[in-house]
Amino acid sequence: MNARSGEQAPETRILLRTATSRDALMACAVLEHAGLQPRVCADMASLLQQFQDGAGALMLAEETLADDASAGALGQLLAAQPPWSDVPVLVLARSGADSRAITRAMAQPANITVIERPVRVAALVSAARSALRARSRQYEVRALLRDLNEADRRKTEFLATLAHELRNPLAPLSTALALLTRRQIDAADSAHYYALMQRQVEHMARLVDDLMEVSRITRGKIELRMDAVPLEAVLNDAIEQSRPYIRGAGHQLDRQLPARPLLLRGDAVRLTQIFANLLNNAAKYTAAGGRIGIAARELDGEARIEVSDTGMGIEPSMLDSVFDMFVQANGSARRAQGGLGIGLTLVKSLVELHGGRVAARSAGLGQGSTVVVHLPLLEPDQAGAAPAPLNGSAAGPAPEPGDQTVLIVDDNHDAADTLAELLGALGARPAIAYSGAQALRLVHEQMPRLAILDLGMPDMDGYELARRLRELPRGADILLVALSGWGQADDRERAAAAGFDRHLLKPAELEQLRALLDWHANALR
Template identity: 40%
Template sequence: EALRDEIDRRERFLAMLSHELRNPLNAVRNASHLLSSGPDVVMAKEAVAIIGRQTHHMTRLLDDLLDVSRITRDRISLNLEQVDLRNVLDEAVEAVQPLASEGSVIIERDFCLEPVVIEADHSRLEQVVSNLLTNAVKYSNEGGRVTLRLEKNTSHATVLVRDKGVGISSEMLPRIFDLFVQADTTLDRSKGGIGVGLTLARKLVQMHGGSISAHSDGVGQGSEFEVVLPLVKKSSQGALARPHFRALVEKMPGRVLIVEDQYDNRSMLRAILELKGMQVLDAASGKEGLELVEAHRPEVAIIDIGLPEMSGYDVARAIREKYQDGIRLIALTGYGQQTDIKSALDAGFDHHLVKPLQPHKLYQLLNVKSDSRPAAN
């Protein structure tokens, strides 16, 4: 019986996953059709906004799927540092704010005034709170209100996420953190999701030495999620880590090399850089990339890892061997685990970016100012 239930859950999960991927793909396809249909500026802006939202949604789905795989194999690791939990919560609110604005949902913050110092992986803990806030916003009525509260005592910090939305039934509440379980299993999939976010949240909180629990008085009564985390003892507190994303170069580079075997990825990346006035060279293979380095000496090279014949690691090593630190190297890859980042740094890369690329992060690395424009001819 237990095995049959597990198989049924997995089958429902795969059906939900298919639906959740088809929906944004359909929106992107239709938006692409609009862009190719005519010069209507308003329509074009709406199409671009749709593509941006839906690709972000698909990225989150894929990230969740990868994390599910890591959880089932105990392959998730944490990069622990001392952080102020208030900063983590602020970033989570910022990440969820566009979704809240879309549904006219207000997110209220109620934080204690003094620093709340914990030992944590900043990005993973932000993922936990973002998941909880996303659920609270999605299942709130339009114009609703979500409260994010932070409290602390002498030994622990408590994060509370409250909403007055659809609530959780007494039958579902004990299973709400189980993998592939989702409260909404009807044909109405307007709320989205694939039923793994709370499982991820529980695992990550436990890895931080904390606990997470859910409370609800029933359907239509709203819900509350409580996360409890241990504080760092004052005698052990050091300098707080601050989120940072420093530029690799002192000024925006004039010449950049792209080494990427996929034509669409290469052409779009080229357009993103040329938009800011950079001279761009591109190559479809490692061998061709090294020839361009020899001929043109770019200041920065952005290199895909999964190249044919010669990997991006090999390209980086060859450049480092000949030019030492004279050329800044950025790895751009679909592989984003800690072991992948270490492999890139060991090969000589200065930084590691994970696909799909977020242009603003690349611009930060290249010291591109937000108002940069191509120089006039």
């Protein structure tokens, strides 16, 4: 007998094994009237088979457990459940003293409830519903475990990709260093290796910046400079940024812009980043000589922008998840192109920060893909410019750095020594300390007016050192610069609260150091 088969999922069924067919008919009538889904099993073997297809609970008469074979089969079934599963078992017992079957059932390490017959209808229905609610919670745990396992798998793949991408620039760096230290190379030849090393360091810095960018955006730690921005200008800038990729692969670019100028309210740099990322992806994952399209039009008060390509396409099952962190569609092909595969995560986050939405379309692998971005439009009379926040103080005319004492504090000796050499080459007079305590002694001896402090030092970190420097009699006159690999918004806020004037990310760029020394020179005047 099968009650209301097909109306509910197998996992919500109550599998019945009663003593008589009359009991089965009565139990089914009661459960069906309560809106539940009973399924009668002719014998224990049938119940065990049905359980493999899914069940919300088991309801067994005491008599069906009387023989050792049936009791043993049930015990094996319950013991073989996966970790998330603890299926409720309702045993309908005869009135009177506990029988051997009931004693044996209660000894099972399982979720068994004994209900004495005759049982009131309300009590039977209530017990059945409670059992199904408990089973529903188990299904939620199962889904959570599946999601966690999938997220862990994706994260493991992503970390392997990250390790691979970081090793790529390390290999030429290591080779170039080996050549420079083992061979006599004149200045002209060494310039080639120095340029190579600079390119690889910049590549590694971009990888780290991308990771930090995703973290800042997904945690809501990014500040947008909102203004009225012409859509055409954004798309043209994105095309110019992506042109080297497009030309390098010999692709044909088709663009269709709207007939009338369209205005967005947003951050021009971030909007350009959205479409540059999409065009870069299209160029990278399309075979040489392909076609890439970017088309924009106005639709229901929105700008609808499509970036399409004739590339490798996306599996239908991946269309809803390609924008998620750690998801790698077409992994082997993506790995061949390099990169971390987080560009679409950035795109989705930035689009949503601008009040828009994004989706991907593809007919399948090998059939190209299209990413559709919707962004709200401004009317011309709404296009009042919003003031952009200041990003640091403007420096005055740049004098020669001259003889400037700069305190460098870093527990990494190589980092401190090389930074000191570079600042010395720029005209500064560096003083090096490898700990906070050593730095305090040097300050008492020399009292520098510029100090560059690493934040992540043992014993006394850069924050504590900055606070102690500010407490010195002339500590307020020292220009304090934090130099760290931590550069998110809350890191900068914490540095400012500790008394730092500026915050630089490792590795500091040459032009940043020049500007720093110029800033220091101006402060000395």
